[in-house]
Every structure is written in structure tokens, then in C-alpha cells.
Amino acid sequence: MEKELQTFYEEYKQRIAAYQLALNTMYYDQATIAPKNGAAYANQAMSILSGERFSYATDPQNLAKLNDLYETTKDPLLKRELTLLLNDLNEEKEVPKDFYIAYHKAVSDSETAWYEAKEKNDYEIFKPHLKKVITMQKQMLEYSPKRKTMMPYNLLLDRFEEGMNEETYDAFFQKIKDKLVPFIKKITQEGKKIDASIFNEHYKKENQAAFLKELQKYMQVNLKECYLGESEHPFTESFSSHDARITTHYYENNLLSSIFSFIHEYGHALFGLQIEESFEGSTLADRIGMAMHESQSRFMENHIGRHPAFWKVNYPKLQKQFPSLTSLSYESFMEMIHVAQPSLIRTEADELTYPLHILIRYEIEKMIFHEGVDFDELPKIWADKYEEYLGIRPASDREGILQDVHWGGASFGYFPTYALGSAFAAQFYHAMEEQINVEEALLHDFQQIREWLKENIHHYGASKSALEILISATKESFNPDYYIDYLINKYTKIYQLQ
Amino acid sequence: MEKELQTFYEEYKQRIAAYQLALNTMYYDQATIAPKNGAAYANQAMSILSGERFSYATDPQNLAKLNDLYETTKDPLLKRELTLLLNDLNEEKEVPKDFYIAYHKAVSDSETAWYEAKEKNDYEIFKPHLKKVITMQKQMLEYSPKRKTMMPYNLLLDRFEEGMNEETYDAFFQKIKDKLVPFIKKITQEGKKIDASIFNEHYKKENQAAFLKELQKYMQVNLKECYLGESEHPFTESFSSHDARITTHYYENNLLSSIFSFIHEYGHALFGLQIEESFEGSTLADRIGMAMHESQSRFMENHIGRHPAFWKVNYPKLQKQFPSLTSLSYESFMEMIHVAQPSLIRTEADELTYPLHILIRYEIEKMIFHEGVDFDELPKIWADKYEEYLGIRPASDREGILQDVHWGGASFGYFPTYALGSAFAAQFYHAMEEQINVEEALLHDFQQIREWLKENIHHYGASKSALEILISATKESFNPDYYIDYLINKYTKIYQLQ
Numbered sequence: 001m002e003k004e005l006q007t008f009y010e011e012y013k014q015r016i017a018a019y020q021l022a023l024n025t026m027y028y029d030q031a032t033i034a035p036k037n038g039a040a041y042a043n044q045a046m047s048i049l050s051g052e053r054f055s056y057a058t059d060p061q062n063l064a065k066l067n068d069l070y071e072t073t074k075d076p077l078l079k080r081e082l083t084l085l086l087n088d089l090n091e092e093k094e095v096p097k098d099f100y101i102a103y104h105k106a107v108s109d110s111e112t113a114w115y116e117a118k119e120k121n122d123y124e125i126f127k128p129h130l131k132k133v134i135t136m137q138k139q140m141l142e143y144s145p146k147r148k149t150m151m152p153y154n155l156l157l158d159r160f161e162e163g164m165n166e167e168t169y170d171a172f173f174q175k176i177k178d179k180l181v182p183f184i185k186k187i188t189q190e191g192k193k194i195d196a197s198i199f200n201e202h203y204k205k206e207n208q209a210a211f212l213k214e215l216q217k218y219m220q221v222n223l224k225e226c227y228l229g230e231s232e233h234p235f236t237e238s239f240s241s242h243d244a245r246i247t248t249h250y251y252e253n254n255l256l257s258s259i260f261s262f263i264h265e266y267g268h269a270l271f272g273l274q275i276e277e278s279f280e281g282s283t284l285a286d287r288i289g290m291a292m293h294e295s296q297s298r299f300m301e302n303h304i305g306r307h308p309a310f311w312k313v314n315y316p317k318l319q320k321q322f323p324s325l326t327s328l329s330y331e332s333f334m335e336m337i338h339v340a341q342p343s344l345i346r347t348e349a350d351e352l353t354y355p356l357h358i359l360i361r362y363e364i365e366k367m368i369f370h371e372g373v374d375f376d377e378l379p380k381i382w383a384d385k386y387e388e389y390l391g392i393r394p395a396s397d398r399e400g401i402l403q404d405v406h407w408g409g410a411s412f413g414y415f416p417t418y419a420l421g422s423a424f425a426a427q428f429y430h431a432m433e434e435q436i437n438v439e440e441a442l443l444h445d446f447q448q449i450r451e452w453l454k455e456n457i458h459h460y461g462a463s464k465s466a467l468e469i470l471i472s473a474t475k476e477s478f479n480p481d482y483y484i485d486y487l488i489n490k491y492t493k494i495y496q497l498q
Numbered sequence: 499m500e501k502e503l504q505t506f507y508e509e510y511k512q513r514i515a516a517y518q519l520a521l522n523t524m525y526y527d528q529a530t531i532a533p534k535n536g537a538a539y540a541n542q543a544m545s546i547l548s549g550e551r552f553s554y555a556t557d558p559q560n561l562a563k564l565n566d567l568y569e570t571t572k573d574p575l576l577k578r579e580l581t582l583l584l585n586d587l588n589e590e591k592e593v594p595k596d597f598y599i600a601y602h603k604a605v606s607d608s609e610t611a612w613y614e615a616k617e618k619n620d621y622e623i624f625k626p627h628l629k630k631v632i633t634m635q636k637q638m639l640e641y642s643p644k645r646k647t648m649m650p651y652n653l654l655l656d657r658f659e660e661g662m663n664e665e666t667y668d669a670f671f672q673k674i675k676d677k678l679v680p681f682i683k684k685i686t687q688e689g690k691k692i693d694a695s696i697f698n699e700h701y702k703k704e705n706q707a708a709f710l711k712e713l714q715k716y717m718q719v720n721l722k723e724c725y726l727g728e729s730e731h732p733f734t735e736s737f738s739s740h741d742a743r744i745t746t747h748y749y750e751n752n753l754l755s756s757i758f759s760f761i762h763e764y765g766h767a768l769f770g771l772q773i774e775e776s777f778e779g780s781t782l783a784d785r786i787g788m789a790m791h792e793s794q795s796r797f798m799e800n801h802i803g804r805h806p807a808f809w810k811v812n813y814p815k816l817q818k819q820f821p822s823l824t825s826l827s828y829e830s831f832m833e834m835i836h837v838a839q840p841s842l843i844r845t846e847a848d849e850l851t852y853p854l855h856i857l858i859r860y861e862i863e864k865m866i867f868h869e870g871v872d873f874d875e876l877p878k879i880w881a882d883k884y885e886e887y888l889g890i891r892p893a894s895d896r897e898g899i900l901q902d903v904h905w906g907g908a909s910f911g912y913f914p915t916y917a918l919g920s921a922f923a924a925q926f927y928h929a930m931e932e933q934i935n936v937e938e939a940l941l942h943d944f945q946q947i948r949e950w951l952k953e954n955i956h957h958y959g960a961s962k963s964a965l966e967i968l969i970s971a972t973k974e975s976f977n978p979d980y981y982i983d984y985l986i987n988k989y990t991k992i993y994q995l996q
Contacts, residue, residue, distance in 0.1 A: 015550075018543035022520035025527050025540075036722045038741020041778065042523075045516035052513075052550070224534045243536025280539065 005069040012062060017281035019053035021239060028237050028245050032229040058089055077284070080463055084283035094143045103136050107410045114408030123379050123397040126408065131375050133410050134368055153369035156413030161289035161420065162465045166366070169416050172423065172480045173362055176355050179484050181389050183491070184353055187340060188391065191495030196336035198328060205250040207321040208258045212248065214317045215259070219266060220446050225273055226266075234261035236297075238272030241280040245269075255322070256337060260301055267300030268293060270450065274458035284461045290414060292466035294421025295428065296457070302351050302422070303429040304449060306337055309442035338494045342390035344399045351422075352491050353390065358419035360385040361404075365412055423483035424470065428457065430482045431474035503567040510560060515779035517551035519737060526735050526743050530727040556587055575782070578961055582781035592641045601634050605908045612906030621877050621895040624906065629873050631908050632866055651867035654911030659787035659918065660963045664864070667914050670921065670978045671860055674853050677982045679887050681989070682851055685838060686889065689993030694834035696826060703748040705819040706756045710746065712815045713757070717764060718944050723771055724764075732759035734795075736770030739778040743767075753820070754835060758799055765798025766791060768948065772956035782959045788912060790964035792919025793926065794955070800849050800920070801927040802947060804835055807940035836992045840888035842897045849920075850989050851888065856917035858883040859902075863910055921981035922968065926955065928980045929972035 026046050030039060056062065066089070070082040092100070110129035117126035141152045150158065154165045212228065224242075231247040238244050246265035248258045271293060272285070279285040304310060315333055319325045325333075340352035349357055364381060367373045373381070382401045387393045394400030406414055432438060432452050441448035456473040464472070471477055491497075524544050528537060554560065564587070568580040590598070608627035615624035639650045648656065652663045710726065722740075729745040736742050744763035746756045769791060770783070777783040802808060813831055817823045823831070838850035847855055862879060865871045871879070880899045885891045892898030904912055930936060930950050939946035954971040962970070969975055989995075 014542070015546055018546035018550075021540060021543040022524060022547055025524050026520060029523050029527065033725050033727065035720075035725050035741050037720075038723070038738050041738035041741065042519060044512070045519040048513055048516035049520055052516075222533075222535075225536070227531050227533050229531065240536050240539035243533050243539065 002069070002072045005065055005072060008062075008065050009069055012056075012066070013281055016053060016057055019049055019056075020286075022049055023053075024237050024239055028229070028239075031231040031233075031235065032247060058092060063089060063093065077463060081282050081284050084287040084462055091144050091146075094145060095140065096143075099136075099139070099143075103140055106132050106136050110408045110410070111405065114402070114405055118398055118402045121396050121398040121402070123401055126402060127375050127378075130378075130407060133408070134412075137410050137412060138369070151369075153366065153413065156369075157416065160413050160417050161291040163467045164289075164291070164416075164420070168478065169362065169420070172420065173359050173416075175480050175484050176359050176419070177389075180352070180355060180487065183488055184340070184342065184356065185391065186497060187352075187491060187495045188342065191497060194335050194339050194494075196339045198325075199255040199336065200253050201255075201324065202252055203255045203322055205252055208250050208252075208255070211318055211321045212258065212262050214321075215262065215314065218314060218317075218446060219263075220450065221266065222273075226269055228262065234265050236265045236268035236272070238269070238285075241273065241275060241277050241285065244272045260305060263305035264297045264301040267297035267304075270300070270453065271296040271458050274450070274454040275461035276459050276463070279461045279463065284463050287462045289417070289462075289466045291417035291420035291424060292469070294418055295424035295466075296421075296453070298422045299425035299428060299453075303425060304442070306351070307438070307442055308334060309439045311337075313443060335494055338491070340491060340495075342392050344386065344392060344394050345403055347403075352487055355419040355422065356389045358415050360389060361415040362419075365415065368412070423480050424466065424478070426483035426486045427470060427474050427476070427479060429486070431456070500567070500570045503563055503570065506560075506563050507567055510554075510564070511779055514551060514555055517547055517554075518784075520547055521551075522735050522737055526727070526737075529729045529731075529733065530745060556590060561587055561591065575961060579780050579782050582785040582960060589642050589644075592643060593638065594641075597634075597637070597641075601638055604630050604634050608906045608908070609903065612900070612903055616896055616900045619894050619896040619900070621899055624900060625873050625876075628876075628905060631906070632910075635908050635910060636867070649867075651864065651911065654867075655914065658911050658915050659789040661965045662787075662789070662914075662918070666976065667860065667918070670918065671857050671914075673978050673982050674857050674917070675887075678850070678853060678985065681986055682838070682840065682854065683889065684995060685850075685989060685993045686840060689995060692833050692837050692992075694837045696823075697753040697834065698751050699753075699822070700750055701753045701820055703750055706748050706750075706753070709816055709819045710756065710760050712819075713760065713812065716812060716815075716944060717761075718948065719764065720771075724767055726760065732763050734763045734766035734770070736767070736783075739771065739773060739775050739783065742770045758803060761803035762795045762799040765795035765802075768798070768951065769794045769956050772948070772952040773959035774957050774961070777959045777961065782961050785960045787915070787960075787964045789915035789918035789922060790967070792916055793922035793964075794919075794951070796920045797923035797926055797951075801923060802940070804849070805936070805940055806832060807937045809835075811941060833992055836989070838989060838993075840890050842884065842890060842892050843901055845901075850985055853917040853920065854887045856913050858887060859913040860917075863913065866910070921978050922964065922976070924981035924984045925968060925972050925974070925977060927984070929954070 023046060026042060026049075030042055034042065063086075066082060066086060070079065070086060073079055073082070095103075106129070110126075110133045113126050113129040117123060138152060141147060141155050144150075144155055146155055146158075151166070157164045157166065157169065216223070216228070226244045226246065229245065229247045230249060232249060234246070234248050236244065236246045246262070246269045248261040248265065250258045271288070275285050311330065311334060315330050319328075328336075338351075340350045342353055342356075343349055346354070346357040360382070363385065364373070364378075367381075379397055379401045383393050386400070404415075406412075432449075436448055436452055438449070457469055460469055460472075467478060521544060524540060524547075528540055532540065561584075564580060564584060568577065568584060571577055571580070593601075604627070608624075608631045611624050611627040615621060636650060639645060639653050642648075642653055644653055644656075649664070655662045655664065655667065714721070714726070724742045724744065727743060727745045728747060730747060732744070732746045734742065734744045744760070744767045746759040746763065748756045769786070773783045809828065809832060813828050817826075826834075836849075838848045840851055840854075841847055844852070844855040858880070861883065862871070862876075865879075877895055877899045881891050884898070902913075904910075930947075934946055934950055936947070955967055958967055958970075965976060
């Protein structure tokens with residue numbers, strides 16, 4: 001019986017994985033090289049294939065077999081794999097079909113409205129959609145079997161990062177509020193003035209690309225497993241355990257953008273490539289929490305990619321590509337890649353001020369799911385919080401409430417994982433530094449960094465939760481102090497504060 | 499009733515097209531940018547998706563509805579569309595399932611054996627597989643409903659190019675034998691000696707790519723509809739009516755390869771982009787005969803891409819990319835891109851000697867399907883024919899019988915379409931020349947060429963057969979004399995024969 005179920009499950013997984021790979025490939029193609037005029041046809045095909053996958057995945061007969069296998073098996077790894085799979089599927093099962101369709105229609109309309117609203121810089125276009133999506137999202141949560149024991153917003157937080165809840169996040173964001181908000185104010189007022197405008201001179205794309213080739217060599221990127229393309233917005237797509245696709249974007253008036261995007265995305269890619277090979281095509285590879293995944297990209301971008309030893313090796317190579325940098329010393333360069341200042345747009349924020357953007361969104365999301373929010377007032381609430389925490393105020397909706405697509409797409413509970421990922425990264429980094437000589441590794445043997453990540457984090461995939469991996473890798477449960485201390489120590493030095 | 503069937507058919511088409519686009523995208527991805535180590539996983543996914551598509555396409559309930567719609571409809575275009583679809587599906591229906599599976603297994607094993615045999619330069623590895631594939635292919639043809647009225651080899655010829663048969667091909671190849679074989683001998687012995695070895699000096703890939711950008715501009719390639727990538731072997735994949743993908747390959751020791759590959763593939767791509775838009779996703783766009791499709795690539799490569807006026811405009815641009823060509827006159831360049839000489843490898847053959855390679859394969863295929871062939875003797879038969887027609891003899895199986903994958907993959911009847919395509923191209927070109935001033939168009943307005951092709955050929959897609967399109971565009975049924983005359987006139991001048 002179990003044998004039969006297992007055979008079924010193997011086939012089930014392979015079929016779902018085949019659809020997923022097709023969709024990933026088409027998505028990557030569309031975002032990178034696809035000629036614009038074929039987009040409508042491709043989108044239609046992708047939506048048909050998503051539908052096919054969904055029908056097969058949620059076919060009641062299949063679901064019954066999956067549940068049977070879950071009940072029968074004694075293999076804890078398989079049980080974990082099925083839990084991750086059935087969590088979503090069983091939730092969806094409870095939702096009345098009509099409502100399910102109406103919900104997805106509302107979300108899709110809302111995303112379209114968001115695009116238009118942002119383009120026209122007009123919150124009013126978006127407002128009714130946002131309102132509707134939130135109402136329906138709340139109703140949707142009522143169908144969840146977990147709703148009996150979990151508050152709505154906790155349900156969402158848990159969905160994006162297993163095991164997370166308001167209590168943990170509250171403590172985390174409270175520290176950000178107590179420590180980082182005043183620290184950033186201090187830096188802005190008393191810190192050394194660092195002018196990094198040299199990075200906005202003209203840097204030829206060709207040479208940027210050549211430098212990224214050097215970086216790939218240095219970071220020992222295996223080109224038989226990892227491909228770097230170009231797209232409007234950098235992203236990573238894990239195709240399989242031996243195939244990761246990343247992209248970057250070259251701006252000729254911004255030297256750092258393509259470099260740190262690449263390093264960031266390679267952090268994601270390496271995670272995918274170092275997961276236990278036997279997890280390929282299963283939820284143990286695919287269902288990694290968002291904070292956990294983000295921790296690996298931030299780890300690579302900030303702890304590795306901004307490390308002094310990293311640039312000891314690579315800054316001369318950068319100067320070789322751009323001889324105009326010859327007159328800029330290594331020391332000044334290191335300062336300049338750490339410029340931190342309050343800004344309005346989350347995706348362009350620096351490492352230090354970034355978590356404040358998330359703090360603001362977290363507080364608003366809590367309002368939405370607790371006391372409710374006055375939708376007419378939302379742009380003002382947003383602007384007030386920016387003024388309070390960052391000391392600056394958006395002049396338009398486009399730079400304010402309309403800047404991110406997330407809420408339009410009903411992704412509530414997602415934002416907090418971005419800041420949490422950075423905090424995980426700092427805790428991981430602290431543990432790694434106690435175990436290996438990071439400076440030596442960055443100077444002479446990048447392999448060691450990859451190995452440490454593989455052994456302590458990556459190979460687990462989703463077989464453990466982020467919180468379990470934290471404990472196993474750092475011998476401690478989640479502790480945001482590492483993150484706060486790391487930021488304050490580092491930026492105190494850079495900004496020469498007393 | 500018809501209404502219902504039509505609704506079903508629309509959905510059926512869209513679903514098949516979605517699978518097809520996924521497979522095309524994955525294929526293009528694999529052939530261009532995919533990291534090598536992900537290939538096995540991707541191949542498995544592609545085979546699962548092919549299977550899904552096949553199950554749906556040949557589901558007996560669906561087939562019954564398609565046949566019903568075919569019987570009911572009075573729309574001649576829809577009838578044509580369904581004929582093209584049902585031809586294959588109804589044929590497959592007659593094949594016993596066990597045999598069908600065994601056949602495909604044999605073909606796949608045979609392809610694998612061919613790869614190994616070619617690599618090891620050992621025909622003996624391939625021989626038993628070739629024998630088996632041919633035996634099974636013959637048996638497969640016995641199941642065809644058309645077998646009652648058509649001889650086996652005619653069935654295959656018709657499958658690759660609707661309406662073609664041995665009688666027409668015999669007459670065609672007889673002319674090649676009578677006219678071109680002695681003409682090529684004459685050129686080899688008496689013709690001017692042209693040394694084109696300058697093209698094998700070093701030409702940087704970067705500049706080759708820059709020149710192709712110039713060519714794309716000149717040929718008015720719409721970059722919103724057409725993307726040029728890189729792959730080991732150049733090919734074209736039509737994604738949809740507004741999305742064509744082509745590739746080329748850059749050899750730094752071969753200046754012409756990337757250029758003429760690009761022009762050739764663009765001929766294919768333009769066909770796909772100029773088909774009646776409403777045919778998108780149906781057999782009216784997809785089931786174009788192989789000779790017909792090849793006619794458009796050869797047309798572009800040879801009649802347009804080797805036209806004196808084409809290079810009047812573009813040779814100076816090429817010289818700009820490669821200053822070493824400054825000393826090579828336009829006149830010498832034009833001679834050199836027309837070097838013709840007997841060679842052993844079909845895919846590397848020039849325009850003039852190419853059809854002789856096909857003649858040889860056609861004669862052997864006829865032996866196989868008529869009197870049978872002694873498999874032990876096949877390499878010798880092959881070599882003897884090369885000696886007879888081209889005056890040279892392969893020194894190894896790799897350069898001889900093992901050079902092409904086609905027979906290993908059971909694609910009998912395919913080769914002849916390559917030569918036929920060239921002959922169609924010459925006949926089309928002759929007609930175009932009578933209707934527009936080609937020289938003027940190539941000097942000043944490439945648009946005219948594209949328009950002529952669209953109006954007279956492309957927009958029909960597969961709604962008419964190649965032979966019908968020939969008659970409509972050239973006011974004459976297929977006449978190989980245009981091809982023979984074109985070659986003899988052109989090369990008589992180039993080789994300065996009396």
C-alpha cells in the first residue's frame with residue numbers, strides 16, 4: 001500500500017516539477033530576452049499551464065492519496081516534505097470555488113490598477129482595489145483550517161516564514177525602533193560627510209560585465225550550473241539542483257548597482273545549488289521561507305560583498321576595468337560603498353536604513369489586520385511614518401504608498417521577511433566568523449565560505465525550518481542583537497562617530 | 499452543435515499551443531544559454547510535458563470531436579486546418595500501442611548509437627540500429643490509412659512536403675545529375691582559381707556581432723519580434739506570430755559562417771512572423787512543409803544575401819568592422835563569397851555543390867525503400883557515389899555515411915526537401931524579379947522584399963500547399979529549370995567559363 005502510494009507520489013512530484021520548470025523557463029525568458037511583442041501569447045500559454053498544474057495538483061483523488069501517504073509513512077523526511085505540500089493544498093481545498101475565483105480575479109485587477117496608479121501617480125485609482133483585496137484576504141483567511149488557533153496576521157506571517165509570529169516580529173522591530181532610528185538620526189546629523197557621487201559618472205556596460213566575469217571567477221561560480229543574464233529588475237530563478245539563473249541590470253551611470261545585484265542574487269542562487277541533491281523537484285527544495293532565502297542573498301551582498309578582504313582582492317580588478325578609479329584609494333572606496341542616508345524608495349535603500357522602510361510597512365500591516373485603517377488616510381499615514389522614522393517625507397504617492405506592488409498583489413506578511421532575512425544573515429555571519437577565518441577565506445579561498453554555507457545552512461533546504469537551522473548553525477535561537485550590533489558597530493566606525 | 503465543437507476546438511488548440519510554446523522555450527533555452535549540468539533534469543521535464551501534450555492531443559474523446567467538427571464544418575479554411583491536424587493524429591491512431599512504443603524506443607536508441615558511432619568513427623556500432631529502424635519504419639508505414647493508395651517512400655516524401663512524390667523528385671534530381679554534375683566537374687577543372695582563405699584569418703567575435711547588428715538594421719529586423727541568440731548549430735524557432743528566435747554561431751577563424759547563418763535563419767524567422775496573424779497557434783501556422791520553409795531560408799541566404807546590391811550596401815560596413823579587409827576589393831569579395839568546390843560534408847557545402855549531396859542521399863533512400871540495401875555495403879555505396887558525382891571520396895565513416903543524424907532518427911524522405919527548397923527559392927526569386935526592381939529594393943528599401951514575400955508566400959502559412967503557393971506566386975507549377983539555370987548562369991560568370 002505505502003509502496004503504491006510512493007510510486008504515485010514520485011510520478012506526481014515529477015509531473016508538478018515539469019510544469020514548474022516550464023513556467024520558470026518561460027518566466028526567465030520573458031524577463032530577459034523575449035521580444036516584447038510575443039508577451040501576450042506567452043502569458044496566455046503560461047496561464048493555461050499554471051491551470052493544468054493546479055488541476056493536477058489539487059485533483060481530489062490525488063489529494064486523497066497524498067493525505068494517505070502522509071498518514072501511512074514513518075519516514076520523518078517524507079512527512080516533512082508532505083507537510084509542506086499539503087499545508088497549502090489542504091488550505092485551498094476549504095475555499096469555496098466561486099470565492100477562490102473571485103479572489104484571484106480581484107488580486108489580478110488590483111495589480112493592474114496598481115500599475116496604472118503608479119504610472120499616473122494617483123492613489124485614488126488604486127484605493128478601491130486595495131480595499132477590496134484586503135477585505136477578501138481577510139475573508140480568505142477565515143477558511144483556513146489553522147484559523148482556529150491562529151490570528152489572521154499571524155497566519156500570513158507564518159505563511160511567508162514558518163514559525164514566525166507577531167510576538168517575535170514585535171520584539172525585533174522594537175529593537176530597530178529603539179536602536180536604529182536614533183542611530184540613523186545621529187549619523188545624519190553628526191557623521192562624517194561621505195560623497196560617493198563618483199559612482200554616478202559614466203561606466204561602460206561592457207566593462208561592468210567584464211568585471212562581473214572576474215567576480216564570478218573569484219567567487220568560484222560554476223558556469224556549468226549558473227547563468228547570469230540581464231533583466232529590468234535583478235532576480236534569481238532556481239531551475240533545478242544543478243541549474244540556477246540569475247540576472248543583473250547594468251546602469252552606465254551607476255557603478256555599484258550591477259555589482260551588488262549580482263552578489264545578492266548569487267546568494268540566492270548558491271542556496272538553490274547547494275541543497276541536498278535528493279530533494280530536487282520536491283517541496284524540500286522549493287518551499288524555503290522567504291526570510292531564510294533573503295538571509296542568504298543579504299549575507300552574500302553585505303557580509304561578504306562589503307567585506308574589506310573581499311575588496312582587497314577585487315578592487316584592483318575593478319580599477320583595471322575603470323582606470324578613472326586609479327586615483328580613488330581603497331580606503332575611500334570602502335567608505336563610499338557604505339554610504340547610508342535616509343531615502344524614500346525601499347528598493348534603493350542602503351543596508352543601514354533599509355530595515356526602517358520595513359518597520360513602516362510592518363506597522364501599517366498590523367493596523368490593517370488589527371484595528372483597520374482609513375483608506376483615505378493611508379498616504380498620509382505612510383508619509384507621517386517616513387517623516388517620523390527617516391526624517392523625510394514623500395512628495396508624491398509614487399514615491400510613497402504606491403512604490404511597491406506587494407499590497408496590490410495581496411502579499412501581506414511578506415515585507416517583514418526582508419528585514420528578518422538581514423537579521424538572520426547577521427546571526428549566521430557571527431557564527432561563521434567564530435568557526436572559520438573569514439578574512440583568510442576571502443583573501444585566498446572562497447571555497448571555504450561556500451562550504452560553510454552548504455554544511456550549516458544550504459544543504460538542509462526546507463527540511464528544517466529557518467528557526468531550526470538558526471539553532472543548529474548558531475547554537476542559539478533567533479537573536480536580533482547580532483544584527484543591530486553589527487550595523488551599529490560597522491557604521492559607527494565608517495561615520496566616525498564618538 | 500458545430501458551435502459547441504468550435505468552442506471545444508478553440509480550447510483544444512490553445513492547450514496544445516501552450517504545451518508547444520513551453521517545449522519551444524525550453525528547447526531554445528537548452529540550445530542557447532542553459533548551464534550544462536541542468537540538462538538531464540530539463541530533458542526529463544520536457545519528455546513529461548511532451549507526453550502530457552500527446553495524451554491530450556490523441557485522447558479518443560478529443561479525436562472524435564475533431565473528426566466531428568471536420569465532418570460538420572463548411573468553412574474551407576477550418577477544413578484545411580483540421581486536415582493538417584487529423585492527418586497525423588488519425589495515422590497514429592491505427593498503430594498498435596505496443597508497436598508504437600517499441601518504434602520510438604528503437605529510434606531513440608538508434609540516435610544514441612549514431613552519436614557514439616560518429617564519435618568513435620565506427621559504422622559497425624550504428625549498423626544494427628539503422629537496420630532495425632528501417633525495418634520498423636517500413637512496418638509502421640503499413641499501418642497508414644494512406645498506404646492503400648501510396649507507395650511507402652511516397653508516403654514519406656508526402657509527409658515532409660505535401661504533394662511531393664518520387665515522380666517529381668526523379669525528374670528534379672535527373673536534371674541535377676544531367677546538368678549540375680558535369681557543370682561542377684567543368685568548374686573544378688577549367689574554372690578560375692579563387693582563393694578565399696582570407697576569410698579564415700582571425701575575426702573577433704565582438705566585431706562579427708556588431709556587423710550582424712548592422713545587417714539587422716539593414717534588413718529591418720523588428721527587435722520587438724525577433725531575437726538573435728547563440729548556439730552550437732544555428733537554428734530558428736517560431737514561438738508565435740510576433741516572436742521568432744534565431745541563433746547563429748561565431749567562429750573567429752571563419753568570417754562568413756555567422757553572417758550567412760544569420761541571413762539563412764532570418765529567412766525562416768520572417769516566414770513565421772509574416773503568416774496571417776489569425777493562424778497563430780494552429781496547424782495553418784505550424785505545419786508548413788519542410789521544402790517550403792527551407793525555400794525561404796535559402797531565398798534569403800543565396801538570392802538576397804549573395805546579391806551584388808546587398809553587398810554594395812553592406813560590404814563597406816563589414817570593412818569598417820574589419821579594417822584588414824580594406825585592401826580586399828568589393829569585386830574580389832563577391833567572387834570569394836561564391837567559392838564552389840566539391841567537399842565531403844553536406845552542412846558545410848556551398849550553394850552550387852549542395853544539391854549533389856542530396857542527390858546521393860535521395861538515391862540511397864530509394865534503394866532502401868525499393869530493392870533494399872546491403873547494410874554491410876552502405877559505407878562503400880556512399881563513398882562510390884561521392885566519387886562518381888563529386889570526384890572525392892570520404893576517408894572515414896565520420897566524413898561519410900555517419901555525418902548526418904537524419905537516418906538514425908528515422909527521418910527518411912526529409913533530405914530531398916533541402917534541395918527542393920533551393921529550387922523553390924530560385925523559382926520564387928525569378929517571379930519576384932519580374933515584379934519588383936530587386937536591385938533598387940536592396941539598395942534603398944528592404945521593406946519591398948519583405949512585403950513581396952509576405953504577400954506572395956508568407957501570409958498563406960500552411961493554408962495552401964507549397965505547390966499551390968508556387969502556382970499562385972509564380973504563375974507556374976514547380977519547374978526545376980529556374981534553379982538549374984540560375985546556378986549555371988551565375989557560376990559560369992564567377993568562374994569565367996567559356
